[in-house]
Amino acid sequence: MSVQQYEANILTTILEHAYEGVAVVDKNGDIIHFNDAYCRILGVKKEEAIGRYVTDVIENTRLHHILETGVPERGKLQTIAGQKMVVHRIPVWEGGTVVAAIGMLVFEGVSELYEILDQLEENTNYSEKRLLKVDSKKDKQNQSNTNFDEIIGQSEALVNTKRLAQKASKTLATVLITGESGTGKELFAKAIHEQSPYADGQFVSINCAAIPEHLLEAELFGYEEGAFTGAKKGGKQGLIELASHGTLFLDEIGDMPLHMQSKLLRVLQEKEVVRVGGIKPYPTNARIVAATNKNLLDLINEDQFREDLYYRLNIIPIHIPPLRARKSDVRLLLAKILEDVCQKYETNQKQFTAPAISMLMKYHWPGNVREMMNIIEQLVSLVDKEHISPQDLPIEIHTENEPSSASKFEHSTEKDWFHEFKSNKNDEEKEYILKALKQTNGNKAQAAKLLGIHRSTLYDKLKKFHIT
Numbered sequence: 001m002s003v004q005q006y007e008a009n010i011l012t013t014i015l016e017h018a019y020e021g022v023a024v025v026d027k028n029g030d031i032i033h034f035n036d037a038y039c040r041i042l043g044v045k046k047e048e049a050i051g052r053y054v055t056d057v058i059e060n061t062r063l064h065h066i067l068e069t070g071v072p073e074r075g076k077l078q079t080i081a082g083q084k085m086v087v088h089r090i091p092v093w094e095g096g097t098v099v100a101a102i103g104m105l106v107f108e109g110v111s112e113l114y115e116i117l118d119q120l121e122e123n124t125n126y127s128e129k130r131l132l133k134v135d136s137k138k139d140k141q142n143q144s145n146t147n148f149d150e151i152i153g154q155s156e157a158l159v160n161t162k163r164l165a166q167k168a169s170k171t172l173a174t175v176l177i178t179g180e181s182g183t184g185k186e187l188f189a190k191a192i193h194e195q196s197p198y199a200d201g202q203f204v205s206i207n208c209a210a211i212p213e214h215l216l217e218a219e220l221f222g223y224e225e226g227a228f229t230g231a232k233k234g235g236k237q238g239l240i241e242l243a244s245h246g247t248l249f250l251d252e253i254g255d256m257p258l259h260m261q262s263k264l265l266r267v268l269q270e271k272e273v274v275r276v277g278g279i280k281p282y283p284t285n286a287r288i289v290a291a292t293n294k295n296l297l298d299l300i301n302e303d304q305f306r307e308d309l310y311y312r313l314n315i316i317p318i319h320i321p322p323l324r325a326r327k328s329d330v331r332l333l334l335a336k337i338l339e340d341v342c343q344k345y346e347t348n349q350k351q352f353t354a355p356a357i358s359m360l361m362k363y364h365w366p367g368n369v370r371e372m373m374n375i376i377e378q379l380v381s382l383v384d385k386e387h388i389s390p391q392d393l394p395i396e397i398h399t400e401n402e403p404s405s406a407s408k409f410e411h412s413t414e415k416d417w418f419h420e421f422k423s424n425k426n427d428e429e430k431e432y433i434l435k436a437l438k439q440t441n442g443n444k445a446q447a448a449k450l451l452g453i454h455r456s457t458l459y460d461k462l463k464k465f466h467i468t
């Protein structure tokens, strides 16, 4: 017996003896496997099912949709013969296309789930029950659990990042979150706050790049009465004070002016704030989470960021990988965001076709999840059909899918290409930038996309290398 035959026999045996109903359809939606459990549940003979189109055999199935979307659906309810069942629907991918789909009935009727829950309850001893009660009273904490759950992604890279952030959230240590624009730095910061010992306090967020330099100081540190013309009577509390017993999220910390960095460092060391125009120190115990899409070590080399502040902030470093380095999350996010946006606009549920998903998977996502959200919002508003196909997708996705632009970017993961780019010596880095500009006929936005960096980072580098 050949190895393939042997493996096929084992698989058939597993399928046949599975307690769960398992059905497999080929790329046309015709049933090619239908195990005994499924036959029993549906009251259909195997020979009546095999070879027939799936909707003719299984009531309320969506396996034919899975062939189109390529997106798995787990733990969904499906009514079969008047019974609610819990099902998983899994696409089988081969070389960028969906070649089959597997349907599994996990619980025969939701009543089976309740039976299991009842048994669990009976077996739970008194002290465990008490613990469960105490836990359920911690409403705040329960809510916070859902916060990390809101961060979508099952790639190894994201799961590891979430695990680290969850550990960090249990402490009050300062966290420095790095990652490209739109990767979810603020989302992580909020989740960390929600699970922290200071979850009952405020989450105060300030974007250090968005506030004019002369206002930033008063915003952060507050001011005393008469500190400047127009200062409020009685003075004003700053955000650092406001975040006491809570979290202060310093977004875009790389853009904080140097003199403010010195003041912030003092606050972190002394745990007290002196308002603008005052001398009295106010105590603060705000937990600090900072974030940046810049390379702070580069900024330190360029004397734009204080090294001592960097080490104060970088107690727990958390890096969020860009979307292109975690392709499996792209598929999940596409499905979830499309579902959410359709619900938000109260339109019929739309779906991507498999070729559209293939194109979106190849795309470089320079603006990461934020860009994906924007594109999906546009598509939901502009496309009337239920299925979103390649011709509906924006031009930049087509451009990047053209054979001429199929380059090392397509297969890049953050580890290989982007890091190679970042760690290269300056002259090589300059060469990469010139190459990208040449390839895009001088279009800076497209060049930034090719390089996998934010447009503002490209502008910084153009200035640094005197490229006009």
Ligand SMILES: Nc1ncnc2c1ncn2[C@@H]1O[C@H](COP(=O)(O)OP(=O)(O)OP(=O)(O)O)[C@@H](O)[C@H]1O
Residues within 6 Å of the ligand: 150, 151, 152, 153, 179, 180, 181, 182, 183, 184, 185, 186, 187, 188, 251, 292, 293, 369, 370, 373
């Ligand atoms: N893994 C994810 N799951 C669900 N939503 C996400 C995820 N990552 C990001 N988002 C969403 O994408 C959007 C951008 O995220 P966020 O503002 O946290 O990014 P950021 O890294 O702080 O961006 P910037 O550096 O530009 O400030 C938000 O609406 C956020 O909810």
